[in-house]
Amino acid sequence: MSDIKEVLCSLAENNKETLNNIADYIHANPELGCEEIKASAYLRQLLKNEGFTVEDVLKDQFPTAFKASYGNGDINIGFLAEYDALPEIGHGCGHNLIAAMSTTAAIVCGKALRDKITVHLFGCPAEETIGSKVMMSEAGIFDELTAALICHPGSDTTFGGTSYATHPLQITFKGKPAHVADPDYHGINALDALVDFYTQLTELAKTFTEPYILGRIITEGGTAPNIIPDRAVMKATIRSLSTIYLEEAMLPKIKGLAKRISDNHGTEVDLRHYEPLFKNMINHKKLEAYTRDNFSSLGIKDIKVFPDDYADGSTDVGNISHVVPTIQPEIKIGDEISAHTPEFAVAADSAYGKEMALKAVKGVCMTVADIVEKGL
DSSP: OOHHHHHHHHHHHHTHHHHHHHHHHHHHSOOOTTOOHHHHHHHHHHHHHTTOEEEESSTTTOTTOEEEEEEOOSEEEEEEEOOOOBTTTBSTTOHHHHHHHHHHHHHHHHHHHTTTEEEEEEEOOOTTTTOHHHHHHHTTTTTTOSEEEOOEEESSOEEEOOOOEEEEEEEEEEOBOOBTTOSSOOOBOHHHHHHHHHHHHHHHHTTOOSOEEEEEEEEEOOSOTTBOOSEEEEEEEEEESOHHHIIIIIHHHHHHHHHHHHHHHTOEEEEEEOSOOBOOOOBOHHHHHHHHHHHHHTTOOOOEEEOTTOOSOOOTHHHHHTTSOEEOOEEEOSSSOOSSSHHHHHHTTSHHHHHHHHHHHHHHHHHHHHHHHHOO
16 A cells, blocks of 8 residues: 555544544434535534635525535546435435545545645435435536545455436326217316326337336326316336437437327327436446455455446436546445345444445545556
């Protein structure tokens, strides 16, 4: 291990209490997306006390978002902090540990490498819902970065893989109401159009040539059985491993099908993108190699490496990865736990979870040293 890596690991160890305090405070005060008032204020004050310059980011859209910066080097390193919780479960995705790892890593790297790097800690609200990183990426907030790093808690320590690009689409067919027994005025049945669309969409999906996920529910289908439905609504999550394939191949065909069916039934159709587009994750190969080697050197065992086309979810971190070199490995915090469960929330508050989070801090800080010494 190089001298600078030893310094970073020593500083990380000295900041163990900082990491634990962050993790404990946010875990004990779970807040939903865009409501993370306590978490945001806690992190802002901590970083100010450490000498960081803290500023608002997209305040009108995300009042709990922020950017904290330290150092004066030419290499710009970004750590991503998430801190929103889940309804009822609390921190069943371990965002308390993400905030703790990213904030502690930013402090450590800032102290050790301030003449070589400028470190930025980005407070990123609402990952579980509307995904602040989508709009932050579109606003160019990450454009200056040399690299962006985030480590996610999990049931295994993993690298590689990707995430699904996802386009949430609401399809609304609009007809005309009528009493079902009216002999003269029959109305226009919006539900018939939607059911036809639902059925034909299943057949259309068979023509897609790349891996996809198509989740659908009908949320409105009429008000009473004796009234012809004049409005029928379906919400769909349309996903692909490629943002380009999703946006340029799948969606035009799906929207075209909806329009044709609407015309055939004499209805109107409205298509609305009801949540932000999460792009597929592109894990940067060299960053991954640095971090995987660093994790191994710290004694982290049973590291899994997924193939490039492996995905089991979606994340707004993917949007950042289309802008700057980015990684999001996972660090094991417990055995046989699944995200978004009460058991995961318990693991996110465990001594073992925080012990592994500290190792992850050391590993990603060592990766920053690799960037400084060897580049990307």
